[in-house]
Amino acid sequence: xxxxxxxxxxxxxxxxxxxxxxxxxxxxxxxxxxxxxxxxxxxxxxxxxxxxxxxxxxxxxxxxxxxxxxxxxxxxxxxxxxxxxxxxxxxxxxxxxxxxxxxxxxxxxxxxxxxxxxxxxxxxxxxxxxxxxxxxxxxxxxxxxxxxxxxxxxxxxxxxxxxxxxxxxxxxxxxxxxxxxxxxxxxxxxxxxxxxxxxxxxxxxxxxxxxxxxxxxxxxxxxxxxxxxxxxxxxxxxxxxxxxxxxxxxxxxxxxxxxxxxxxx
Numbered sequence: 001x002x003x004x005x006x007x008x009x010x011x012x013x014x015x016x017x018x019x020x021x022x023x024x025x026x027x028x029x030x031x032x033x034x035x036x037x038x039x040x041x042x043x044x045x046x047x048x049x050x051x052x053x054x055x056x057x058x059x060x061x062x063x064x065x066x067x068x069x070x071x072x073x074x075x076x077x078x079x080x081x082x083x084x085x086x087x088x089x090x091x092x093x094x095x096x097x098x099x100x101x102x103x104x105x106x107x108x109x110x111x112x113x114x115x116x117x118x119x120x121x122x123x124x125x126x127x128x129x130x131x132x133x134x135x136x137x138x139x140x141x142x143x144x145x146x147x148x149x150x151x152x153x154x155x156x157x158x159x160x161x162x163x164x165x166x167x168x169x170x171x172x173x174x175x176x177x178x179x180x181x182x183x184x185x186x187x188x189x190x191x192x193x194x195x196x197x198x199x200x201x202x203x204x205x206x207x208x209x210x211x212x213x214x215x216x217x218x219x220x221x222x223x224x225x226x227x228x229x230x231x232x233x234x235x236x237x238x239x240x241x242x243x244x245x246x247x248x249x250x251x252x253x254x255x256x257x258x259x260x261x262x263x264x265x
Contacts, residue, residue, distance in 0.1 A: 166190075217249050
C-alpha cells in the first residue's frame with residue numbers, strides 16, 4: 001500500500017450522532033492496542049475537519065513510522081497544521097522536528113519558539129526541553145532564570161528530569177544560592193521518579209554526605225540504579241562506593257537496587 005493511498009482510502013463512517021471526543025477516544029483506544037492503521041483511519045477525517053490533536057497524532061505517526069512508513073516531510077505538514085491551530089502537543093512535536101532537522105532545515109531558534117509556545121500552555125515535556133536548552137546555552141542563548149522557571153513548572157507536573165535539573169541548579173549555584181540540602185531534596189524527587197541522572201547524583205550525595213547524612217548502602221544502591229538506567233554520571237563514584245561496603249552491605253545494596261522503586265505500580 002502506498003504512503004498516500006492509506007490516507008486516501010475511505011475511513012470508517014462514524015455514527016451520525018457520534019461526537020468528536022468519542023471518535024478521538026476510539027482512535028486512541030486503537031492506538032493503545034497497537035492498531036495504528038485503525039487509529040489513523042479514524043484520525044484522518046477528523047484531521048481534515050480541523051481537529052488539531054488529530055492532526056498532531058497523524059503527524060506523530062509519520063514521524064515515528066507508526067501505521068505508515070516513516071516520512072518526516074509528511075510529519076512536518078500535519079504537525080504544522082496542528083501547531084498553527086495552537087495545539088501544544090503539535091507545537092512540541094513540530095519543535096522536535098526543527099530541533100533534529102527532520103523533514104525541515106535544522107533551526108534551533110524556531111524549535112525554541114515552538115517549545116516556548118507549548119510550554120506557555122502548560123505542556124510539561126515542552127517546559128522540560130525548553131529549560132534544558134536555556135540552561136545548556138549551546139544552541140540558543142543561556143538564561144538561567146528562565147531555565148529555572150520552566151524546570152520548576154515541569155517538575156510541579158511530575159517531570160523527573162526537571163526535578164534533577166533543579167537539583168543541579170542548587171548544587172552549582174546557578175541563579176540561586178548554593179544549597180546542598182535543597183539539591184539533594186530535588187535529586188531525591190528525580191531519583192524516585194526514575195530519572196537516571198537524578199539517581200546518580202543522589203547516590204553521590206549519599207556517598208560523600210552532601211546535603212544528606214552519609215549512607216554507603218543507599219549510595220551504592222542509587223548508583224547501581226543510575227548505571228542500569230544509562231547515566232554516565234554514576235561511573236566516577238562506582239568503585240569507591242563499592243569499596244566502602246562489606247560483602248553483606250554490597251549484597252543489601254544490590255537487593256535494594258533490584259527492587260521496584262517506592263510507589264512504582
